[in-house]
Amino acid sequence: MHKQFAPRVFQLGYVALETPDVMRARDHYAETIGMSETATGHDGESYLSIGYEHHNIVLRQAMHKAMGHLGFQLNPGTELRQLVAELRAFGLGAQIKSDSQPGIRELVEVEPVPGTTLQLYTDIDAPAPGFKRTGVSPLRLGHVAVISPEGPKLKTFFMDFLGFWFTDTIAGISNFITCNREHHVVNLVSMPDQRVHHIAFQLKGNASHAMAGDLLAERGLPVKWGPTRHTAGHNIASYHYDPDQVLIELYTDMDVFIPELNMCEARPWHGHFPMAPREWKLTELAAWETEFAFSLAQA
Numbered sequence: 001m002h003k004q005f006a007p008r009v010f011q012l013g014y015v016a017l018e019t020p021d022v023m024r025a026r027d028h029y030a031e032t033i034g035m036s037e038t039a040t041g042h043d044g045e046s047y048l049s050i051g052y053e054h055h056n057i058v059l060r061q062a063m064h065k066a067m068g069h070l071g072f073q074l075n076p077g078t079e080l081r082q083l084v085a086e087l088r089a090f091g092l093g094a095q096i097k098s099d100s101q102p103g104i105r106e107l108v109e110v111e112p113v114p115g116t117t118l119q120l121y122t123d124i125d126a127p128a129p130g131f132k133r134t135g136v137s138p139l140r141l142g143h144v145a146v147i148s149p150e151g152p153k154l155k156t157f158f159m160d161f162l163g164f165w166f167t168d169t170i171a172g173i174s175n176f177i178t179c180n181r182e183h184h185v186v187n188l189v190s191m192p193d194q195r196v197h198h199i200a201f202q203l204k205g206n207a208s209h210a211m212a213g214d215l216l217a218e219r220g221l222p223v224k225w226g227p228t229r230h231t232a233g234h235n236i237a238s239y240h241y242d243p244d245q246v247l248i249e250l251y252t253d254m255d256v257f258i259p260e261l262n263m264c265e266a267r268p269w270h271g272h273f274p275m276a277p278r279e280w281k282l283t284e285l286a287a288w289e290t291e292f293a294f295s296l297a298q299a
């Protein structure tokens, strides 16, 4: 459905991961991905920044790996108390948390479905530790793919409450939605499991894929898929695992969505014009038909 109101949030801010070994995971994100640790928490949490905002990845010690919360930045000027009231009117309990983490004074926490916690905030400190020139050194955190048995409910929340636009689906299982110019900021995967499917970092340019691949190889980290061009989103993507077997995507060339026209900007590699939201088959994951070296269901 094409709608007229703008999303309440404009970007994915951070992804929190629970890990049995914070130091090992921290080493991957700091040294291999090329992020800077900006703070550590009382329970050994590690806050890591790509280069500008206080954190884009949060690592927390836990018995088992798991998805923590997802942070989305609200449009400037959003009144948090009013937001809580509107969430309640939408049928969801929500609370304002003060100083729950370094870098963010106040945020609204809401669990649209059990086990998926979102943190919504207007302001995050920008200590700007600088973009590293070592490691993969991505440009930004682009999107997160979440597996949930409550995919349709999550989609309703993201679209009907947060105002995300729907841009594509793969067989109705993987649903791509966005709150900004990129084809997808969230990918909701409906499956009987609850975890992060992958976290995606945007690289500086297509040449960065080669440099990232060499760097991962030097560190003994196999590239499990790609680089290849996707169909939904048409991003050139490669995937590797972090030390907890959380899938990390590195990508460039994501389709640019124009909500006013309900289509993506035309590109030479598009097989359909206009590139409007559509359904792709499960066999149509890669425009280059590149085989992948992992089980899609377990990735």
Ligand SMILES: [Fe+2]
Pocket (backbone or CB within 6 Å): 143, 145, 187, 198, 200, 249
């Ligand atoms: Fe992705």
